[in-house]
Amino acid sequence: MVALELVLIAIASLFLLYKWLTATYNTFELRGVPYEKPYPLVGNFGAVVLNKESMRKSFIEFYKRNKLHKVVGFYNFRTPAFIINDPELVKKLAVKDFESFPNHAPFFNADDEPLFAGMLSIMKDQRWKDMRNTLTPVFTAAKMRSMLPLMNECFLECINNLNKKLEGGSCELEMKQFFTRLTNDIIATTAFGISINSYENPKNEFYDIGQSITNFKGAQMLKFMLSNVMPWLLKLLGVRVFDAHKTDYFMRLVVDSMKYREEHNIVRPDMIQLLMEAKKESTQNWSDIDIVAQCFVFFFAAFENNANLICATCHELMENPDIQQRVYEECVEIKAELKEETLNYETTNKMKYMEMVLNETLRRWAFAAFTDRVCSKDYKLTDDDDKLLFEFKVGDRIFFPIGGFQLDEKYFENPDVFDPERFSDENKGNIVPFTNIPFGVGPRICIGNRYALMQAKAILYYLVTNYKLERSEKTVKNVFDEMRGFQVTPNGGFWLRFVSRT
Structure with missing residues (x-):
């Protein structure tokens, strides 16, 4: 009898769990x-969670199947989201009527993570x-100009380390690990005010902790999912998404640095200094956590993304030798103009073809497959003829399909072909507005896009002037098919052969 009761309780528990997991799955049917x-639980991300394909590919394929619908429903795990498949409607929601959709949906529950809750994003x-x-004002041209010398030190350390790896004038390299160390050192010096050489000291604490925090695999990925789907469970278990000693490390780093600078009247052209100055001029009562959080956002915005942009562009230059040659010729002209001086902000802005290449990389690779908003007040979506398309309610989540637009043949002819000429002065005016939005859209556009492009231009300048980028025996055949889960890196890695030009 007891055994039967236990079986019935187990069945009832499983039934209740199933009902809870699928409780939101009638949303779109009810809303038409x-x-x-x-x-159950994974929503429309089943193939991603099962590691069959990347989140990028899964979302873009979903867009292709449903792009004829101006509004289509997508289940982000248990959370329903409304995808807007018309760039004109994206403009309306993200710009014209921004006040009705002013916020991002948090990608995890940050209530118990004050450092993360304070991030601008x-x-x-x-x-x-x-x-x-x-x-x-922290990201103006003048501020970027003052930061580039700090970056140059990191670039030269990177090139020196790469030169040490050359055997017989060339070497094979897994780019992701190599350039993640570079972006780590750049973040350390420009955002946190410390100098680190992660090539000479690969096990430094700053790199290890930063990499563990931005890791979206294994146990960390599970905690992110639970925080998004069942935050109460983490709280019940006393588990935080990020280990306290790791976030405390960055708190101490920034707070101690600010205190030391104030006591010794030290000025350094980095993010901490700019934030300290902004705090003095602001009417807002900034806390130490507010300042640390703005430095910390660099890990989520730059640590992985900037390394991915460098790796992807190197991969495209390897695949397209004619394009690589044009970039090289432009860099040679810049080098002659510099006359043995290091790169400066003005010369990075002269790299017009390099900028076209980076823009095309951002378009084709669509590192962020979508961006989101949350409806803050009831809103009636209408078309140009004032015809009602849909009624949004407070709390509705909206997705803008960045990857879908950027890989859609309707907006970009032969979208899978890498063609920087799309972004030439003659052609870029033909791009349909709001179809190429790699840094997001509207007032919520990424505030650090100038920083990211300057960094990518500069390191690519140093790489292309010193090396030819060629296919390695370990280079994967189809880089996009080799991606899995929430990562942009292919399973086989970003392998490349660097051949010295001297």
């Missing part, structure tokens, strides 16, 4: 929106607006 059938409403207005 087309959608694809989801799986997670802040909401007036608090976000105040911080955005305060930080915008």
Whole structure:
């Protein structure tokens, strides 16, 4: 009898769990929106969670199947989201009527993570607006100009280390690990005010902790998922998404640095200095956590993404020798103009073809497959003829399909072909507005896009002037098919052969 009761309790528990996991899966049917059938818990990301394909590919393929619908439903795990498949409607929601959709949806529950809750990308409403207005001057051309010398030190350390690896004038290299160390050192010096050489000291604490925090695999990925789907469970278990000693490390790093600079009247052209100055000029009462959080956002915005951009561009230059040659010729002209001087901000802005190449990499690779917004007040979406298309409710999540637009033949002819000429002065005006939005869109566009492009231009300048980029025996055949889960890196790695030009 006891055994039967236990079986019945188990069955009832499983039934209740199933009902909870699928409780939101009637949303689109009730709201009259087309959608694809989801799986329990994982929603429309089943193939991603099962490691059959990348999140990027899964989302882009979903867009292709449903792009004729201006609004289509997508289950982001248990959370329903409304995908907007019309660039004109994206403009309306993200720009014209921004006040109705001012916030991002947090990608995890940050209530118990004050350092993360204070990041600009997670802040909401007036608090976000105040911080955005305060930080915008930090990313002006003048500020970028002062940061480039700090980056140059890291670039030269990178090239020196690469030269040490050359045997017989060439070497094979897994780029992701190599350039992640570079972006780590750049973040350390430009955001946190410390000098680190992760090539000479590969096990340094800054790199190890930063990499573990930005790791979206294994146990860390599970904690992210649970925080998004069942935050109460993590709280019940006393588990935090990020280990306290890791976040405390960065708190001490920044706070101690600010204190030391104030006591010794030290000025350094980095993010901490700029934030200290912004704090003095701001009418807002900034806490230490607010400042550390803005430095910390670099790990999520730059640690992985900037390394991915460098790796992807190197891969495209390897695959397209004629394009690589044009980049090389432009860099040679810049080098002659510099006359043995290191790269400066003005000369990076003269690299027009390099910029075209980077823009095409950002378009084709679509590192962020989508960006999101949350509806803050009930909103009626209408077309140009004032015809009602859909009614959004407070709390609805909206997805803008960055990867879908950028890989759609309707907007980009032969979208899988790498063609920098799309972004030439003659052609870029033909691009349909709001179809190429790699850094996001509207007032919520990435504030550090100038920083990212300057960094990528500079390191590529040093790489291309010193080496030819060629296929390695370990280079994967189809890089996009080799991606899995939430990573942009192919399973086989970003292998390349660097051949010295001297």
